[in-house]
Amino acid sequence: MSSKWKINLSPFSHFWRTLAFRLTAGYAVAGLLLVFAATASLYFVLRSELESSTDQFLADKLHVIRTMLRDRPEDWDALHEEIELESAARKYEHFYVRLLDARNQVLLMTPGMSEQLDLSKFAPPSRRQSDHAVPMKGKNGEMFRATTATAAVGSPPATTDTIQIAIDISQKEGLLARYRFWFWTLLTATSVLFPLIGYQVTRHGIRPVEEMATTARRITSSNLRERIRTEGYPxxxxxxxxxxxxxxxxxxxxxxxxxxxxxxxxxxxxxxxxxxxxxxxxxxxxxxxxxxxxxxxxxxxxxxxxxxxxxxxxxxxxxxESPLTHVRRERVDIGQLLNGVCEYYEASAADSGIVLTTSVGDKPVIGELDRTLIQRAVGNLVSNAVAHTPAGGSVVLEANAETAGIRIEVADTGIGIPAEALPRVFDRFYRVDSSRSKASGGSGLGLAIVQSIMALHGGKAEIASQPGKGTRVTLRMPISGAA
Ligand SMILES: Nc1ncnc2c1ncn2[C@@H]1O[C@H](COP(=O)(O)OP(=O)(O)OP(=O)(O)O)[C@@H](O)[C@H]1O
Ligand SMILES: [Mg+2]
Missing domain, CATH: 1.10.287.130 (Signal transduction histidine kinase, dimerisation/phosphotransfer (DHp) domain)
Known part of the structure; x- marks a missing residue:
């Protein structure tokens, strides 16, 4: 009952583990970080540029007033003009100056300055280390950058005046605020768009894998002809x-x-x-x-x-064929082994009018092999040779030690095998002429057994034949299991 109502969450839990999700998440996070880093660094560069241009302007103004106070301390008209007219000429970036003498008496002030600024907020000149400007909030909410500086009057200086100067930076602040707005808008849009685009791109990229999986799912033992498309894929x-x-x-x-x-x-x-x-x-x-x-x-x-x-x-x-099959290796003198096989088949060969001989060099050929299996392999070859060699022919068994291992050959002067049949003679149940072989009792497993005995020894059986002239089967194997 409870299992009936259980909600199957597996498709969702599966989703987190998909390649598409992981790639999309990777793209999205990397993209977001990149956009964030780029726009944030641009913002900070812009802010510092605006600040330094404002500070530069304030420094210029201070310089002009200081020069005038030093060189023409009595020329009040020129000072008025410099302070009041310059400020009036600026429509948006208002700037205000107040000049105080040594006893803090106001000598000059830009009209409207006291309405805009809380003048008590200006730092006293004694506490100023430099002309460095600081942000200051105006009475009506506008933002200013302001500084307090000292200026020597006359040359040589007779007294020291205080200059209080502030510039309206609301416009620049507005620009930065708009930048911040677009910054967050862009970031929000990116955090939505990146995953969407990334997911589409990834899905498109891995579609071939899904197609492959679908094809693979269709393939069964009765449908092994089906193949996966290879064109048009990366x-x-x-x-x-x-x-x-x-x-x-x-x-x-x-x-x-x-x-x-x-x-x-x-x-x-x-x-x-x-x-x-x-x-x-x-x-x-x-x-x-x-x-x-x-x-x-x-x-x-x-x-x-x-x-x-x-x-x-x-x-x-x-x-x-089983991987668990072990070969029972022992020291085998191949010459003796061939002689034994030869003796076994001698009588039947003689009956068929065939001469059976062994040829082993002076040096004995010794190997670490499974005696019974090698006897069986050579026996199969000799029985084939005898069965397919007409009277008057001969069969030679040969053994040689090679650098790569041991070579055993069984060569006959029999009827041979047609070239087109040669590649198939090691197949199970294959007989060149089934009717003829059947008469001689063969089931077509002899050479297949020879080949698997060679495989068990890490070797190989090869066959060469010329129809009408004879057949030669060569067995090559390493001298021992360790080799
Ligand atoms: N020395 C040979 N000369 C001519 N044909 C051969 C020779 N050895 C093998 N063949 C051909 O290869 C076929 C496969 O040989 P294989 O030994 O596997 O089977 P078989 O001799 O027919 O049967 P089995 O060995 O199982 O009794 C044979 O039927 C025969 O036609
Ligand atoms: Mg055979």
Missing amino acids: YELASLASTFNEMLDRLEESFERISRFSADIAHDLRTPVNNIRGETEVALARGRSVEEYREVLGSCLEEAVCLSELISDLLFLARA
Whole structure:
């Protein structure tokens, strides 16, 4: 009951972990920081420039008044003109000056100054270290920059006057306020737009990955032909797609091989079982003599032997493929081993009119190998050679030590293998001429077993053949497991 009402939050919790979200968050944070740093630094540069231009103006004015007080202390008209007219000429950037004598009596003052400014806010000249201006708020809310300075009267100085000077910076403050407004507007817009744009760009960028996932999801063992599109993708993704396609090629090939293999197994098992069944049914159809029963049983036994050999070959191949299969290595004299195999097949070769010989150099060829497996591999090659060599031909078994390891060769002067069949002879159940081979009892697993024995030893089997002239199979393997 409770699970029925449980809200599934997984799509959202999943969202935080998506690549799109992480990239978008990265873009957005980086973009915001960049915009913030750029606009904030511009703001501070602008503010300090405005401040220094104001301070420069105040310093100029102070300089002019000081010069006049020093050079023409009695010329009050000129001072009036300088202070009052200059101020009246400025419509927005009003500036105010008050001149006090040593006893703090007002000598001169810009008209309207006391209405605009709280004059008591001016610092006394004794406490001033320099002409440095400070912000000051006016009576009507305007902002000013103001300073108090001293000026020597006459030359040589007779007395010291105090100059109080202030300039209206409301206009510049307004400019800065507008800048701050746009600064925050831009930042807000960026914090909304960056994630949106970033998300769109990221989604577009990773769309190929989603397409790949969709295609991959469609692929099943019965639908292995499907491939991922590689055109129109960025280079990295195109190469990922083609690597994926190559993997599918390999999988498809393996699947095909396995299904062919299973069909071949079924076929090869069915034939002897059908034979046994058919012969038994015929035999049981009516009464038979002991001799007839003996013949049927003999034939059934033959088929049963075939079946059990086929099954043990299949089992061997299956085990050889397992990564857990170990090779039981021991010191093996390859020359002796070839002689042993030769002796085993000598009689049947002689019956077929074939000469079987071994050729090993003076130096013994010794390797750390699995004796039983190598015997089986060489035995399979010799049995093939004997089976496919007409009377009068010969089969030579050769062993050599090479720098890279051991080489064993089985060469015959038999009927050979057509060039087009050569690449397939190591495949399971492959027979060049199935009808002919079937007659000689072959199931097409012999060379596949040889190849897997070589693989277990870290080696390789190769075949070369010329139709009508003969076949040579070469086994190459390292001298020991450590090599
Ligand atoms: N020395 C050879 N000369 C000519 N053809 C060969 C020779 N060795 C192998 N072949 C061909 O390659 C095929 C595959 O050989 P393989 O040993 O795998 O199977 P097989 O001999 O038919 O059966 P099995 O060895 O399982 O009894 C053979 O059927 C045969 O046609
Ligand atoms: Mg064979």
